[in-house]
Amino acid sequence: MATITRYPVVRHLRSTPTAHVMQLTGGRLRRSGVGLAFWFRPLTAVLSEVPVDDRELPLVAHARTADLQDVTAQVTVSYRFEDPEVVAQRLDFSIDPTTGRWTADPLQQVGRLLGELAAGHVMDALAGSTLRDAVSSGAGPLRHQVTAALVADKRVTATGLRVLGARVSSVRADADLERALQTPAREGAQAEADRSTFERRALAVERERAIAENELNNRIELASREQQLVAQEGTNARVRADEAAAAALIAARATAERRHLQATADAQATRLQGEADGAAERARMAALADVDQGVLLAVALRELAAHLPEIGQLTVTPDLLTGALTALTAGRGE
Structure with missing residues (x-):
């Protein structure tokens, strides 16, 4: 809207960059342009202001389809x-x-x-x-048809308007x-x-079945491996028992052979010792064959004394000594 400043005789008008101002004086166009600022006499000047910016007009259009059903289209027309x-x-x-306001309502007419x-085009x-x-095809085809129809409408161009486009937000x-x-x-x-x-x-059930089957297969596999483990442990135990028995048999045989060899050696040693003792005794007896009786008695007494138990005290009586001496003397006289 233009701004008009009042003075006693004249007025001053200052328009905006989006408004086209025209001044008529005496029926002739004196000024016409955008963003003008000029002086004029209010008694002789006729002023008009036309906006030149882009404008939008929202509207609701009612129509009837081919199957006699009422629809409502929300349309926005952009124009200049x-x-x-x-x-x-x-x-x-x-x-x-004086005020710079429109004397009528031109935008309502437009x-x-x-x-x-x-x-009408909708x-x-x-x-x-x-x-x-109409409802399912969307607003695209209707927008193109309405825009093309408005652009080609001669009444729009004859009024000095230019339709920039039409948008259809919905068809209900x-x-x-x-x-x-x-x-x-x-x-x-x-x-x-x-x-x-x-x-x-179904997929969940199939997965649960697969999981259960997998668990069952794992349990079967574990049971089979456990059976193999038990069988292997039994085999190992039998092998260990057999090995232990064989080792014990070998040890027993070795002990028996060792004892047999020891007994044979002991018997051989005893036999040899006996033979040696016998040979010594025979030699000793052969040596004593020509010895006197007294000597033999002395030897016998010595042998007897060697085999008698230990005697702590020995009492020799005169009778015993006399008898012994008598027997010794008698033996020598013979």
């Missing part, structure tokens, strides 16, 4: 005042020379014009589609119809979810 001078001639963009045109685009196609049907249309998709999604759940459960 391409030729401000033509726009000022077709629409009332005049401003008050919105009504573009809204009716956009709604109705034409959806008239050949069924409800399911009645709530009950939407729920009915969503039911197959929901049931399909639920069926897919159930199938995924069943497959997950």
